[in-house]
Amino acid sequence: MRKRKLFASAAVSILILILASVFVFQSSTTEFSGYQRRWQLHFPFPMQEQFSVSDLGFTNDGDRYAVFSAEKIPGNFFSGYHSEKNVEIESFIDRILNELKIADKNRPNLRKTYRWIRNQKADESAVTATLVILYCDKKFYFIEEMI
DSSP states (O other): OHHHHHHHHHHHHHHHHHHHHHHHHHHHSOHHHHHHHHHTOOOSSOEEEEEEEEEEOTTSOEEEEEEEEESSOOGGGGGGSBOSOOHHHHHHHHHHHHHTTOOGGGSOOTTSOOEEEEEEEEOSSSEEEEEEEEEETTEEEEEEEEO
């Protein structure tokens, strides 16, 4: 009986150690690498995270927001980005940032000139995820909604 308790205790300890290791590994990956992985993005230059916040549910639904700075961006990098202002994009950004309660100092200034691109994932019935990447004031703003 004592051996059984000792074995059960050791098994629980090993399980806790494995789960803790997985948690530490996941939390050590940068927010930027998460965006690259989820959306198959490629940025040919280093990015520095300035700010990030997320409000995700148990099934990974919810919103994410992150701000990154980058140096030495190649001139042709923005070829797929739009340069005209877009009310729908601005409404999406405002809605997500309001839901996340983002302070003005951490928001993009949409009164200035900006570039943007929208990516969406969908299943057979509806859009399930939207990512807007906005470039303004030498910063990249990632606004993501997972439904």
